[in-house]
Amino acid sequence: MHNICVIAEKPKSKVINPKNSPLPITHYPLPIMSIAYFHFYAELNDFLPRNKRRVKIIHKFGERASIKDMIESLGVPHPEVDAIEVNNNYVDFSYIVQDGDIINVYPISVNNTQSISVRPQPLSIIRFVLDIHLGKLATSLRLLGFDSLYRNDYGDEELAEVSHNQERILLTRDKGLLMRSLVTHGYYVRSTNPQQQIIEVLQRFDLFKSVSPFQRCLRCNGLLESIAKETIMHLLPESVQLQNQDFHRCQSCAQIYWKGTHYERLQQFIDGVLNSEKTEQSNHEHH
Numbered sequence: 001m002h003n004i005c006v007i008a009e010k011p012k013s014k015v016i017n018p019k020n021s022p023l024p025i026t027h028y029p030l031p032i033m034s035i036a037y038f039h040f041y042a043e044l045n046d047f048l049p050r051n052k053r054r055v056k057i058i059h060k061f062g063e064r065a066s067i068k069d070m071i072e073s074l075g076v077p078h079p080e081v082d083a084i085e086v087n088n089n090y091v092d093f094s095y096i097v098q099d100g101d102i103i104n105v106y107p108i109s110v111n112n113t114q115s116i117s118v119r120p121q122p123l124s125i126i127r128f129v130l131d132i133h134l135g136k137l138a139t140s141l142r143l144l145g146f147d148s149l150y151r152n153d154y155g156d157e158e159l160a161e162v163s164h165n166q167e168r169i170l171l172t173r174d175k176g177l178l179m180r181s182l183v184t185h186g187y188y189v190r191s192t193n194p195q196q197q198i199i200e201v202l203q204r205f206d207l208f209k210s211v212s213p214f215q216r217c218l219r220c221n222g223l224l225e226s227i228a229k230e231t232i233m234h235l236l237p238e239s240v241q242l243q244n245q246d247f248h249r250c251q252s253c254a255q256i257y258w259k260g261t262h263y264e265r266l267q268q269f270i271d272g273v274l275n276s277e278k279t280e281q282s283n284h285e286h287h
């Protein structure tokens with residue numbers, strides 16, 4: 001919208017030059033175009049077309065707009081933005097962009113002690129709601145103990161509402177969904193690989209230390225409780241009765257869990273995820 005310059009068809013008319021210049025000026029009612037210069041930092045470039053990444057963007061606009069709307073018109077969802085600097089001053093999302101503004105937009109990963117964040121207060125408890133395409137990520141988050149709502153029939157509006165009303169971080173691969181004004185805490189999951197996605201989310205929200213596996217129901221997100229074997233004996237196949245002593249039950253859907261054949265595989269998955277943090281750290285130390 002802002003990039004479009006509309007020149008209205010208008011009959012040519014000569015305007016009398018007030019200063020009596022010898023040359024007549026042919027006057028067309030052109031819309032007034034303003035220019036702002038944008039520089040997006042670090043991972044915010046992921047949202048820009050390739051030719052606009054890591055360069056100064058010359059952005060022409062003809063309408064009054066808040067900086068939040070202008071940043072989103074360039075493709076960057078507002079929940080990804082941490083701080084905005086205009087002509088060396090920090091501003092909030094309501095700032096109206098002026099002609100000639102030089103604008104730096106920073107993501108959360110760029111730590112600038114001086115900066116004034118546009119973000120709402122960080123959430124005291126990290127909880128998630130995930131869009132319908134992130135079912136495997138939701139299961140992985142639950143396995144690692146994180147409260148993660150997921151349904152394969154959530155609509156966009158509902159996701160935005162759940163995120164807003166329950167103060168849950170919206171995880172999605174839909175930029176348009178993140179741009180909804182209701183969404184204040186959200187994150188665009190970059191990877192399409194479920195194994196990478198879980199590592200990405202743990203890194204982004206600094207959650208490696210909070211991992212607490214086998215606490216939540218993988219099916220429904222409910223909390224698990226220990227349950228005496230006698231209580232559920234009649235529900236178990238005979239081989240399970242013989243080989244297992246520890247049982248947990250979901251407080252919400254009553255699903256029963258024990259260290260069965262999947263356990264080894266799940267434990268390996270968890271170890272792999274936790275080891276990825278160590279690999280990441282040693283990479284940082286060496287560079």
Ligand SMILES: [Zn+2]
Nearest residue numbers: 217220250253
């Ligand atoms: Zn359950």
